[in-house]
Amino acid sequence: MARYQAGIRTEARIIEATRELLGEVGLDGTTLKAICERAQVRAGSFYNLFESKDDAVLRVVKDAIRAVDPHPRQDAPDSLSELVEAYISFVTGQPEVAKVYLKIAMSGATNGSLGNTVIRHHKRRVARFSSAIANEHAELTAEEVTERAEIILATLSGLAFMWMLEPGFDFPGRARLAASSSLVSG
Amino acid sequence: MARYQAGIRTEARIIEATRELLGEVGLDGTTLKAICERAQVRAGSFYNLFESKDDAVLRVVKDAIRAVDPHPRQDAPDSLSELVEAYISFVTGQPEVAKVYLKIAMSGATNGSLGNTVIRHHKRRVARFSSAIANEHAELTAEEVTERAEIILATLSGLAFMWMLEPGFDFPGRARLAASSSLVSG
DNA sequence: ACCGATTTTGAGTATACACTCTATTTTGAG
DNA sequence: CTCAAAATAGAGTGTATACTCAAAATCGGT
Structure with a gap:
């Protein structure tokens, strides 16, 4: 869970990227790679803030x-x-x-x-x-x-x-x- | 395209397996491996009779x-x-x-x-x-x-x-x- | 300014996928 | 019965996936 400002901003970027992708390309198209690219984040950072891909998707849903x-x-x-x-x-x-x-x-x-x-x-x-x-x-x-x-x-x-x-x-x-x-x- | 009896029977088994799987586990769950296992066929045989996985799915749909x-x-x-x-x-x-x-x-x-x-x-x-x-x-x-x-x-x-x-x-x-x-x- | 906690990186792992290729076996028309 | 065509097996290819990990960079309370 994010505790510093940087982490909080990154988390928001990831959620927003996930939301956009779900709306644009559906569940199947919302891959980890796509989320990370859109949020300008590397995979490791994603997993520092989220337990899994489904975690991020579930929050949006x-x-x-x-x-x-x-x-x-x-x-x-x-x-x-x-x-x-x-x-x-x-x-x-x-x-x-x-x-x-x-x-x-x-x-x-x-x-x-x-x-x-x-x-x-x-x-x-x-x-x-x-x-x-x-x-x-x-x-x-x-x-x-x-x-x-x-x-x-x-x-x-x-x-x-x-x-x-x-x-x-x-x-x-x-x-x-x-x-x-x-x-x-x- | 199947020309011998064996091929025709195999084709029917594959179609039936595909139809069952689509009904039971949906499009995502209907993998090539699952189709082949249920139809008792190896991947090579599948591709001798069908152009692609989508070919089989499309026929069923x-x-x-x-x-x-x-x-x-x-x-x-x-x-x-x-x-x-x-x-x-x-x-x-x-x-x-x-x-x-x-x-x-x-x-x-x-x-x-x-x-x-x-x-x-x-x-x-x-x-x-x-x-x-x-x-x-x-x-x-x-x-x-x-x-x-x-x-x-x-x-x-x-x-x-x-x-x-x-x-x-x-x-x-x-x-x-x-x-x-x-x-x-x- | 220090320093432990947090964040970030980016290469790396394991797995599943659709699909290919070659050798072998089986089929069925002549 | 023969034999070319068809069917099959099964290992292998390439690609994409979600996810991990150790090391480096950054943050922020003191």
């Missing part, structure tokens, strides 16, 4: 996951449209970080600690969407609420994925339309 | 892509519910092949010829879903039709992805519910 969700308000419970808007502005406002999250979720969701982190976060999101829906639609059963939460989240992820493939894709428009049509059909 | 879509009927145009049901039965009926498709689409969609194949197929699917929707909802503009097609496809992919992560996930139920609620909100 955990930051990204934190950024997906808005801070819960203290005065009132979440509203569904707020959660959807937060997801939209996360994806469009920080496209690089969003790509990190999506790429990890999609390419690495079945292997290792990275995958577990993503899966745990996904379950937390389903719960949060569910409670927002339950608040707004008291007539729905718990099962129906979960159904709708899962469908909305699936749609959002699927749309974000399309947007990843085709940069010109109108992700915000599609996401809002999908969320609203899913709401009216209560 | 192309098979999977062909299996995603139902054969168009000659007497009538597609109906949306038919297309949705076909996707559901593809995913649930051939889960291993479906996993191949999803994993390739999600992990390899941004690199190389594999990705191009997947993207081309995706656009074809949007077009087919669009024409089905247009047939059933003459009141919608072309833009609205495309919107709906993209949303339904995104939802289906997202739900299939959830089902990949959690085998107990009720994919057919969620997919039907999502498709129907998307239809009523015309």
